[in-house]
Amino acid sequence: MKKKIKIGILASPSLSGGNNVIFEHLSHIYKRETFEVILIFDKPVKDEELFWFQGIQKLPRLTLKEAEKNHFDVLIATFWRTCYDLLNLNANHYLYFNQSVESKFYPDSDFNNQNAAEATYLLGLNVITEASWIQKYIKTHYDADSELVLNGIRKENYSPTGESHASKESGKLRVLIEGNIQSSFKNVPKTIEICKKSKADEIWLLTNSPIQDYEGVDRVFSNVPTYETQKIFRSCDVLVKLSTVEGMFGPPLEMFHCGGTAITYNVTGHEEYMKHDFNSLIADVNDDSKILEYINLLKDNPQKLETLKKNALQTAQEWHNWEEASLAFEKAILKCIEKKQPSGQVIHNKIQLLNRWFTETNTINEELKHTHRQLGLKIHKRITSVWKKHKR
Incomplete structure (x- = not known):
């Protein structure tokens, strides 16, 4: 009997859209028993920490330290930081499942993290990605080819019929906002403020932030397991999501499957399935007056809302499932194995060099911040002293 390919995947246990995609692929591959699949986390992870994804607890898992004692046929990095965790891990092939251009997650002032995320494309890892725009970005900026695998969806969960938290009411508009409140590029607080100014009858919030309520929001759902979120989507008419960076942009597709529509910016990834004025309404990034106009349009024009919902459901029916x-992800892994790649030693040398570079740059940056703070305090004390003498 042919030995299974042993694959280690560096991941995180936290609830997020990106982790959900990783776990969906792995759980299906594990069930088919195609490969030997092992999850690798930076520290020990208990079953309870993985509460949000049913069945993923069955997969074998190792810490980074434990993984150092193993040899893998394939290692797959996921988020940019995990690329650097490959340094002390050994494999025949090194891959990168890249779900976004993660340098865009950071403001220009955080140039060190920007550069560290961007430099992952220089390591020589063969790449699988989930969105056409990322594939084009890697080719344009680094002249590297990557395998494209669009995300699936749980058709058995996300559907227009089934349990919900509340029935939709004719003539009323219930909007849903989704995302982490602290994430600057998710724009959740701004989205809430726009919705509060609109004619929407109710505002609901689905977030992985640990909160119970939010001013101006009628209902808050926090840290809901992914297999329960469809009840929230089914209860709402429209998803208003104003991210400025996305990979393949999953929540609008989930809303489409549950009988709703979406209002978004023309953010990266929306083009995979969203069509303005057909299944959704799309504004330019930061055109918030247009977003407000669109929400009010759906309140004032129920027929328009129903047309968008109908077309969104048609789009959903044409989309593929996670199986x-x-x-397709399995095939992409096998294609990547066949591609040429630098030796493990060369990849490790590159990681070591970049790690040293970014660590030292971080140290210098922190020292500069400390110096600026100390200088600021001295200036403040001097100004205060002069002001007190002047008042006398």
Whole structure:
């Protein structure tokens, strides 16, 4: 009997859209028993920490330290930081499942993290990505080819019929906002403020931030397991999501499957399935007056709302499920194995060099911040002293 390919995947246990995609692929591959799949986390992870994704607890898992004692056929980095965790891990092939251009997650003032995220494309890892725009970005900026595997969706969960938290009411507009409140590029607080100014009858919030309520929001759902979120989507008419960076942009597709529509910016990834004035309404990034106009339009024009919902459901019906997506992911892994790649030693040398560079740059940056703070305090004390003498 042919030995299974042993694959280690560096991931995080936290609830997020990116982790959900990783776990969906892996759980289906594990069930099919195609490969030997092992999750690798930076520290020990208990079953309870993985509460939000049913069945993922069954997969074998190791800490980074434990993984150092193993040899893998394939290692797959996921978020940019995990690329650097490959340094002390050994494999025949090193891959990168890249779900966004993660340098865009950071403001220009955080140039060190920007550069560290961007430099992952220089390591020589063969790449699988989830969105056409990322594939084009890597080719344009680094002349590197990557495998494209669009995300699937749980058709058995996300559907227009089934349990909900509240029935939709004719003539009333219930909007849903989704995302982490602290994430600057998710724009959740701003989205809430726009919705509060609109004619929407109710505002609901689905977030992985640990909160119970939020001013101006009628209902808050925090840290809901992914297999329960469809009840929230089914209860709402429209998703208003104003991210400025996305990979393949999953929540609008989930809303489409549950009988709703979406209002978004023309953020990266929306073009995979969203069509303005057909299944959704799309504004330019930061055109918030247009977003407000669109929300009010759906309140004032119920027929328009129903047309968008109908077309969104048609789009959803044409989309593939996770079983199909994970099969495509398997094929992408096998294609990457066949591609040329620098030796493990060369990849480790590159990681070591970049790690040293960014660590030292971080140290210098922190020292500069400390110096600026100390200088600021001295200036403040001097100004205060002069002001007190002047008042006398």
